[in-house]
Amino acid sequence: MAQLVGTKCVICQEKITNELDSRYCRDCGKPRHTACVRLPDRPTDELCYECGVPVGTLDKPVEPKESPDFLQYGTFPVSRTCPKCRGEKYKRVKPLGWIAFKWDRVCKDCATRYTPPTPWWAALTFVGVGLLLAGFGGISVLLGMLKGDPLRLPAIACEGFLGIIGCLSIYHGLRSLFNPGDV
Known part of the structure; x- marks a missing residue:
């Protein structure tokens, strides 16, 4: 691949000085800063799906379009x-x-x-992992509370957190199974 540092960002036309905050677009192959990317409001064949740059332009600066919130947050x-x-x-x-x-x-x-939508196997994986975490966390919290040792409170809090993560995983898995999002 060609050297990225020293090229101009196709969007802002500034010189690229660092590889950590820039890259070649995977779709159109043009150099650009990561912060300059603005996805198109409505992707078309004239705009790159990955960075929003008009496909036929490389020399002139491109004014990035303001994208709606759903494009920014995915x-x-x-x-x-x-x-x-x-x-x-x-x-x-x-x-x-x-x-x-x-x-x-x-x-x-x-x-x-x-x-x-989330595949059924992934939803079942969420449920299975959630059951393990929730079961481990719940049983550990109960056993820790029965012992009554005040020095065990930080461990009980961590185990309770695992139980909460497990419950959230179960919820996400069941939601993905029963409501896959078909419109």
């Missing part, structure tokens, strides 16, 4: 097919969230971005 409609036109043809794009079992999709017919 909450898109959840559906197996396009929620707008019910189209089944799509292009895969990198999800913005931390946890994703499948890549987001952009409909090839109407350019609507949406997220596929």
